[in-house]
Amino acid sequence: MxxxxxxxxxxxxxxxxxxxxxxxxxxxxxxxxxxxxxxxxxxxxxxxxxxxxxxxxxxxxxxxxxxxxxxxxxxxxxxxxxxxxxxxxxxxxxxxxxxxxxxxxxxxxxxxxxxxxxxxxxxxxxxxxxxxxxxxxxxxxxxxxxxxxxxxxxxxxxxxxxxxxxxxLNTETMLVKDxxxxxxxxxxxxxxxKQIKPTTSYISIPTRPPALNWVNKPDEESLNQAYQIYLNAGINPEMILGYEGSNMGYTGNIIKDIVNICSVHPIREDAMQQLLIKDKADSRIVDYLINNHSIRKVEYNSTVYYIRQFQK
Ligand code: SF4
CATH class of the missing domain: 3.20.20.70 (Aldolase class I)
Known part of the structure; x- marks a missing residue:
């Protein structure tokens, strides 16, 4: 076709x-x-x-x-x-x-x-x-x-x-565990x-059956680490995790907002607090999303981030 x-x-x-x-x-x-x-x-x-x-x-x-x-x-x-x-x-x-x-x-x-x-x-x-x-x-x-x-x-x-x-001009990096x-x-x-100066640098993970069946997704910690390293290098990174997350940020629906943003960028703990305040939402929403495996709490350089969970 x-x-x-x-x-x-x-x-x-x-x-x-x-x-x-x-x-x-x-x-x-x-x-x-x-x-x-x-x-x-x-x-x-x-x-x-x-x-x-x-x-x-x-x-x-x-x-x-x-x-x-x-x-x-x-x-x-x-x-x-x-x-x-x-x-x-x-x-x-x-x-x-x-x-x-x-x-x-x-x-x-x-x-x-x-x-x-x-x-x-x-x-x-x-x-x-x-x-x-x-x-x-x-x-x-x-x-x-x-x-x-x-x-x-x-x-x-x-x-x-x-x-x-x-x-x-954009780049895409597929991350494979190990x-x-x-x-x-x-x-x-x-x-x-960084030397190519792309508009956006996409970081993706295998989400469909791979050519070789031992190929695995990296874990959320590695993905967050990759995102932060790209960011610190002065690149504009975005994650593609197989979910249609959006960059829209604040829509007023806190669950949708958190899940959407976490699919594209890890959310730093202080930014999460601001989002909850903006949406007038209870902080227990975050625990609820962690408990139902929609997001994960990860740490990088002593800072807490929330990222979309893709390993269940
Ligand atoms: S082998 Fe598959 S994934 Fe790799 S460049 Fe060719 S079409 Fe793309």
């Missing part, structure tokens, strides 16, 4: 997904957490898949079938594989711009050494680059790149693309990301 959804996305509002890579998955990586399974077609050569006209017609038909109030905020290339392997990606983006809807691309960033790939991505309004680790060994262990990919080239081209790109989630590793990843 070339287009799917629209699906609600915290990053992009309502997003109509575009899959420009045919099945079975073709990718330059074979990430241990990939929800599409192990990569059987490992590839780094750009190819022609669907003609831009075919993608345009499919998306047009899909958009025409939607209700007026269900129109997407973004058309998002989030492929069954690596979208930048498509040699026609730039032309497809140009064609889709006719709909007047911003275009997003979620890429693993491994092919940015190719001028053609960077030029194609520069046509999109919003791009997310995968940065799971700043350490070559960990990169090889978690992303399992194509044998001809080189770590230093990957890093250098993250910087080059960040210089060239004029749209909204693979890339210890404090030193996260500090190195944060230092690398």
């Amino acid at each position: 070339i287009s799917f959804g629209p699906v609600p996305s915290r990053r992009l509002g309502i997003s109509l997904g575009i899959n420009n890579i045919p099945t079975p998955k073709i990718c330059s990586y074979s990430c241990i957490y990939c929800q599409v399974g192990v990569t059987k077609k490992h590839n780094i050569i750009l190819q022609q898949f669907y003609k831009p006209e075919v993608i345009f017609k499919k998306v047009k038909k899909h958009l025409d079938s939607l209700d007026k109030d269900n129109k997407p905020d973004y058309l998002t290339f989030v492929a069954n594989g690596e979208p930048t392997l498509d040699i026609n990606l730039g032309e497809s983006i140009e064609r889709l711009k006719e709909f007047g809807i911003p275009i997003a691309v979620i890429t693993n960033a491994s092919l940015l050494n190719a001028t053609e790939v960077r030029n194609n991505l520069c046509k999109a309004d919003w791009v997310s680059l995968k940065v799971d680790s700043a350490d070559e060994k960990v990169w090889r262990a978690i992303n399992r790149p194509h044998i001809l990919l080189d770590f230093n080239t990957y890093k250098e081209n993250l910087f080059l693309f960040a210089k060239e790109y004029r749209g909204s 693979v890339n989630d210890n404090a030193l590793q996260i500090q190195d990843t944060a230092d690398l990301i």
Whole structure:
């Protein structure tokens, strides 16, 4: 299926997904957490898949079938594989711009050494680059790149693309328990990301069945630690925990407010007290949410935080 959804996305509002890579998955990586399974077609050569006209017609038909109030905020290339392997990606983006809807691309960033790939991505309004680790060994262990990919080239081209790109540049880091989630590793990843100067740096966890079944989510303490390290590095982090939490903050419904905010940012104890006062709520609400496993109390650098509980 070339287009799917629209699906609600915290990053992009309502997003109509575009899959420009045919099945079975073709990718330059074979990430241990990939929800599409192990990569059987490992590839780094750009190819022609669907003609831009075919993608345009499919998306047009899909958009025409939607209700007026269900129109997407973004058309998002989030492929069954690596979208930048498509040699026609730039032309497809140009064609889709006719709909007047911003275009997003979620890429693993491994092919940015190719001028053609960077030029194609520069046509999109919003791009997310995968940065799971700043350490070559960990990169090889978690992303399992194509044998001809080189770590230093990957890093250098993250910087080059960040210089060239004029749209909204974002990063995404998938944290896997005992693979890339210890404090030193996260500090190195944060230092690398800082140099790219992303608008937002998303921290995510595997929420769907991973390619390798030993892959686990980090615990809430590690996730909070990662969030605080990113924040201290001067990055704007946001968590993606598989819940549609929102950034809206205060709505007047204390349970909704706490759960929504905790899904995106850990709430510091003093901020929690302020939220309770604002909502004129009883502090026992926090105990209630802890007891029913909606949130967890964690500590980092002698400060208490509340975070959405995802391990039950
Ligand atoms: S880059 Fe994306 S599609 Fe490719 S293996 Fe990793 S998670 Fe799967």
